[in-house]
Amino acid sequence: MILNASGCLDALAAPDVARRLDAFVTKTVTPLPREGNAPVRIAETDAGMLNSIGLANPGIDRFLAATLPRLAELAIRLWVSVGGFATDDYADLCRRLDERDEVQVIELNLSCPNVEGPEETVVDIVTAARASTGKPLFAKLSAAVPDVAATATAAAEAGADGLSLVNTIRGLALDERTLAPTLATATGGYSGPALRPIALAAVFAAYRATGLPIVGMGGVETGRHALELIAAGASACALGTVLFADPRAPGRVRTELAAESRTHGFETPLAARGASHTIVSSLLSDKTKKPAIASEM
């Protein structure tokens, strides 16, 4: 399963790219329209990029009236990402989306670093969202927490059907000449290759803690990167930053992933799910034994 990462593709502006995905995830929709932050909103860094888009979106009313019907015409599975500033926002957004057959999955953006975060906790939001919709709910979490397994468990217990991991992490870039922050908001969300080990660790911990379906993302550029997320526990993989440089990435990564999986002896990519854990578990049980050679000496 290959998806786009929320906010990294506009299916209406690039329908050919979207059609190569197994599902299209919208940019996060908020209760009211948002222009987003002042420019400059993007900056490249050595191993990634920063963005401070600030959830620019038409707001739920215009989204339901104008955007969603046009997206439905594309005839691809639709995931709608929602974000808000209070528990009620999420509940309302989910209630509105619940009525719409075009929507397959709702992704709760609980982790955007570019807006003031929701004050209430993950538990409150997921609980409220759960009460408002029967649609599958994916909780999108940040890796910028002391214990991602604990957050993932909280989301699972509150009724999330799956997890999306990871969102960006706060970063800063300074202008080469002036040392002023490149982004108008100063800091922004850090994405791209630098996130790969962080995303892998978050998926690994959340899979072990919850066993829920997981959309893994963070710096995926190749089939190898996708396979690593799946081995760590992801059941699907989302492409973000890579799409900006390579809109053909969905098809390419899918082909590479199938080939890589076979190279590693898995018939399908999904057969590799959690593979890294199997090896770890056998190791951990090893540790309780005395090393064979040591006892020989």
Next chain:
Amino acid sequence: MILNASGCLDALAAPDVARRLDAFVTKTVTPLPREGNAPVRIAETDAGMLNSIGLANPGIDRFLAATLPRLAELAIRLWVSVGGFATDDYADLCRRLDERDEVQVIELNLSCPNVEGPEETVVDIVTAARASTGKPLFAKLSAAVPDVAATATAAAEAGADGLSLVNTIRGLALDERTLAPTLATATGGYSGPALRPIALAAVFAAYRATGLPIVGMGGVETGRHALELIAAGASACALGTVLFADPRAPGRVRTELAAESRTHGFETPLAARGASHTIVSSLLSDKTKKPAIASEM
């Protein structure tokens, strides 16, 4: 001011490297001796490295009896990093160090991702440490928190004299062939170039929130990187991962930093402290005005 990052240099094994620093920071000392984690403990990634050393150290007794006197012979300023598993641990460690004139500064490691974290909060630990010593206390914080400015403020209010930012972030790497975690502990602490934007953002936020002295670190490899941390708000800069590849980095970075500072019109590196904020502030106040050109149109 150029320091080493805790755990990234042994001054006794490499005294010539340590002597090029303005102060040497010890590897984190814990109440009891620790062997550290099982090997494999290090792995290279595309834009950084992972470690799961696990605070290998002789414990405070042996440290005070054997290590500290030998370090003192090197005649360089000594910072001792301490870590524990409960508030009392930190209080005890600080009390023990308080009696020793060799020790200039105590760094409280509040953020190592390789051991089970202290249950109590930053506030409790800093408060307890503050009550146990008159020596300057630097709180070393993680960037893996939702709001590093809030944590920094908490540390400041509890009595920290300065901050060390940032520690590693949890990451995972998988073996090329087997997809098993490379590290025996599976996940480990991610350091190196990938951390640069994250470290810059943390220093930027903590400086704005507290104004405290800050030791900036995270992927510093050149004088330019050091200058960026200083412009973001650091008053000193620590070298970690770079030392493994280049033990000459302290002298080199110092020279480069002096040159870079002059290129940007600062007489000394420290004159650049907070420079990025000055530009931001003038921008922020700009925003309250209507853009001049807009009103013309």
Next chain:
Amino acid sequence: MQREALRVLASEPVGPYRLLRLARGRLDPGMPGQFFMLSPPGHLLPRPMSLCLAPPRELVFLIDPVGKGTRALAEAEPGETMTVLGPLGNGYCLRVEKPLLVGGGIGVAPFPYLSHALGEPPALLGFRTAHHAAAAALVPNAEVVLDPTLVTDVMPSDYDVFACGPEPMLWAVARRAPDAQLAWEAPMACGFGACYGCAVEIGGELRRLCVEGPILELKASRWRKVRRREAA
């Protein structure tokens, strides 16, 4: 929107700029004013570049090496490949009666291709120094002014103006020629509407320059461009 790894044929200095010649592959050169995203070797994100010239089987770009990405583009060696996406955005509208090209600095980049399409109309080009003005040789029928003279000091009226250049110049041109077609710039991560990074304020709203522009007329709507931060 096509994407292809193109062969670098040549990289020639033009004053402080570089003229980068790429084998065209199967890419369409598009309309004057449209742009391509060029991937600098070793960088994560591609950079937007207007098409400068479109000789047979080539795509040619004029590059001002102002930062890391443009320096890497300018340093590409013949024989290497460079990944290119495009053409993107909306070009100039060519159905005008009395065209005049008004440009400044690297803003001349789209003019050689535009001039050809318009039958080599007069052009008025401003440069900081005579060294920079070397780029004027690429534009037929060009009159050059150098700092401190500004193009708007000598710009005749009653022309259909096509402008490209630094923002203050664009605003000054628009004040004197409200119907001018202006080529705007903004940092872009994708160039095809995916990232929302290139937002500028159009008609009172922040909108994507890569989708709505980069060529915009001022008259269509009362709009203001959010001022980009002036560094220090």
Next chain:
Amino acid sequence: MQREALRVLASEPVGPYRLLRLARGRLDPGMPGQFFMLSPPGHLLPRPMSLCLAPPRELVFLIDPVGKGTRALAEAEPGETMTVLGPLGNGYCLRVEKPLLVGGGIGVAPFPYLSHALGEPPALLGFRTAHHAAAAALVPNAEVVLDPTLVTDVMPSDYDVFACGPEPMLWAVARRAPDAQLAWEAPMACGFGACYGCAVEIGGELRRLCVEGPILELKASRWRKVRRREAA
């Protein structure tokens, strides 16, 4: 401990391995069994390599391209430079009466230099295939055995054994020759005691192999090596 950017003089295939010849610069070749940290271009961390040969004005390494870093080292082209730190660690103790070198696979790497220092004593080398055994040509007076025969199947007793090779071989050698000097390996980030990454269990404690080793005798203390994870 010196560090210098050395010029690559040549990179020659030896069976599946590469013999990498570097201009020595001002670096000291050190003692046989000591090692250097070589920085593969494009990688963050250097990789430990035993010195293989020390002809005048050269430092020569034998490299098995098993992963990203060693592949990058093996692919270095003459004329490029490579940063090298060393010599590091403790070498073999050469004051023995009846030396015998026992090695397997890439474990032969330190033997050419060691053999020279010991006056070309007999050597017993095991390889997986005849292709791998090409490296035996670098070691004077070498007898080669191929899989499934193991060096320990044919190892004579009453020699002062110098061993280098895969861990199972080292353990087998030590069981038959408890006084053997064994060259151990562990992943290393720094090579000079800074990172604590290279910990192995020595005398019941995890200690740094780069500081205490890499040459260790088994007899000195009852010790066990923490088993490195066998992948899958």
